[in-house]
Amino acid sequence: MSARVLLLMEIGAGPLPAVTPVQVRHASWVPAVHVAAEIAQLVVAVAPVANGVVLTWPSSLHSAAVYVIEQGETADGPWTEIARTSSPRYTFNSTGTGPWHFRLHTNVRGRVGPETLVEGSPALSPTEESLEELQRQLEEERVKRFQEDAENAAKAASDLLNLALLQEQALQAERAARELAVAAAVIRLDAIDDDAIISPGEKPQLITDVQAIHDIYPRLRQQMELAELDVEELDDAYNGLISYLAELNSPVPWNDTSGNTHIT
Structure with a gap:
């Protein structure tokens, strides 16, 4: 803080008072210059719909953000502004077939953010040929699944038959072993019965x-x-x-x- 110079004029008898030096006082705060937050570049997703596209992007962190959408004849322009919106979504309608080129940026109280270039085309309506091709693919898939199911069923039946044969063989072997044991026992009983x-x-x-x-x-x-x-x-x-x-x-x-x- 700079010292103030006082000019004293004699207005009466007696000497002039001494000049009192100004005491410097230190403040407890420091002034800071406000710097506005950066405007992020838009990340735009393009979704095709019938007769147009839908452009979507995440909302800006700035409360006063306005999104500017421009359309160009090519990826290099020239560009024509077609919309300004505060919503993070825009639907573009056209009877053309595309592709269409778009340039978008965020405007916050006159400050312009980086530009984003995207392109899109409308969703194609199914033709008679594409429907026939889809029907053919579905039929092939159905026949393939039917054949796989039939093969799996045949294999399961074969496995079941083999298991039944093995069980039958085991039963026959056990039956034969029992018959031999019975025959041996009969011989021993006959020997006992003799006396x-x-x-x-x-x-x-x-x-x-x-x-x-x-x-x-x-x-x-x-x-x-x-x-x-x-x-x-x-x-x-x-x-x-x-x-x-x-x-x-x-x-x-x-x-x-x-x-x-x-x-x-």
């Missing part, structure tokens, strides 16, 4: 055979039910065997290896 005595030496194998029958009976019965076979004879044979073995207890039970058991 009407189950000796301690014959009992371990007999115990093993009876346990095998216990183990296989539920599975065999289930398989017969799945095959829709009559399980009545199987049940009668199994229950008859259990009842018969329960009677073989003289002088010791049939599964007691400490002595002989008489067959009644």
